[in-house]
Amino acid sequence: MRVTRASDYAIRVMIQLATLPKGERQSLPALARSTDVPVSFLAKILKSLSQAGLVLPRRGAIGGFELLPKGHRATMRDVIEAVEGPIILNTCLASRHACHRRLCCPAHPVWKKAQAALLAVLGTSPIAELAAAQKESASPT
Amino acid sequence: MRVTRASDYAIRVMIQLATLPKGERQSLPALARSTDVPVSFLAKILKSLSQAGLVLPRRGAIGGFELLPKGHRATMRDVIEAVEGPIILNTCLASRHACHRRLCCPAHPVWKKAQAALLAVLGTSPIAELAAAQKESASPT
Numbered sequence: 001m002r003v004t005r006a007s008d009y010a011i012r013v014m015i016q017l018a019t020l021p022k023g024e025r026q027s028l029p030a031l032a033r034s035t036d037v038p039v040s041f042l043a044k045i046l047k048s049l050s051q052a053g054l055v056l057p058r059r060g061a062i063g064g065f066e067l068l069p070k071g072h073r074a075t076m077r078d079v080i081e082a083v084e085g086p087i088i089l090n091t092c093l094a095s096r097h098a099c100h101r102r103l104c105c106p107a108h109p110v111w112k113k114a115q116a117a118l119l120a121v122l123g124t125s126p127i128a129e130l131a132a133a134q135k136e137s138a139s140p141t
Numbered sequence: 142m143r144v145t146r147a148s149d150y151a152i153r154v155m156i157q158l159a160t161l162p163k164g165e166r167q168s169l170p171a172l173a174r175s176t177d178v179p180v181s182f183l184a185k186i187l188k189s190l191s192q193a194g195l196v197l198p199r200r201g202a203i204g205g206f207e208l209l210p211k212g213h214r215a216t217m218r219d220v221i222e223a224v225e226g227p228i229i230l231n232t233c234l235a236s237r238h239a240c241h242r243r244l245c246c247p248a249h250p251v252w253k254k255a256q257a258a259l260l261a262v263l264g265t266s267p268i269a270e271l272a273a274a275q276k277e278s279a280s281p282t
Binding site for chain 2: 001080088091092104106120122131
């Protein structure tokens with residue numbers, strides 16, 4: 001029951017991109033340096049984030065990656081789900097038909113409550129706010 | 142970020158054992174039938190539960206498995222941790238030294254909060270209560 005390394009890295013890179021002034025981009029090697037993520041792995045993660053409409057890849061001499069408006073509004077939950085798919089703590093929460101024991105299983109409501117508690121935190125933690133906190137802690141006092 | 146099938150099954154079997162009158166036991170094939178878990182997989186799960194001191198295996202003609210006092214007091218968290226080890230949502234929560242970015246990473250406090258929210262639910266859901274709910278729903282009205 002642990003987040004994948006890809007999601008962890010995706011959150012890092014989204015926070016990094018959200019610290020840039022609006023419309024600015026950062027190259028893949030620069031992003032890799034500032035997030036401590038290997039370039040090849042980061043390229044795959046950025047592909048998922050691009051496909052989810054959170055990040056825009058720009059080619060050319062001053063190419064790189066920038067956040068799209070959807071990325072600016074994204075929460076930690078959105079980023080994880082862009083990389084891993086929907087957060088589902090247990091199979092029985094996937095759909096009504098995922099487990100035939102669902103209706104009589106006393107653990108099912110607990111899983112539902114645990115999932116809601118988890119999503120309540122991750123779904124209300126905007127990347128933009130985390131980036132603002134990072135900028136603040138990095139700025140000289 | 143999903144619980145393993147082994148943990149899901151472990152919770153099923155713990156609930157089943159907790160529905161038995163105190164001191165009673167159930168054989169492996171009977172447990173497999175009542176939990177819809179394959180016998181060979183269930184045997185491995187029961188080994189983990191025994192090693193964690195939650196369940197007592199008894200050999201012989203009227204052998205089988207019964208809950209130990211620790212198993213009667215166990216929560217869903219205890220059962221999952223008996224099978225998977227400690228619940229750790231992200232590597233940075235494993236120890237102080239697990240991630241060198243921990244102190245400056247704005248996502249770290251969110252992971253900490255998400256983990257606390259998850260554990261608050263799983264750690265306050267006693268197997269004995271779930272078994273009582275199961276018995277109640279199964280009893281004729």
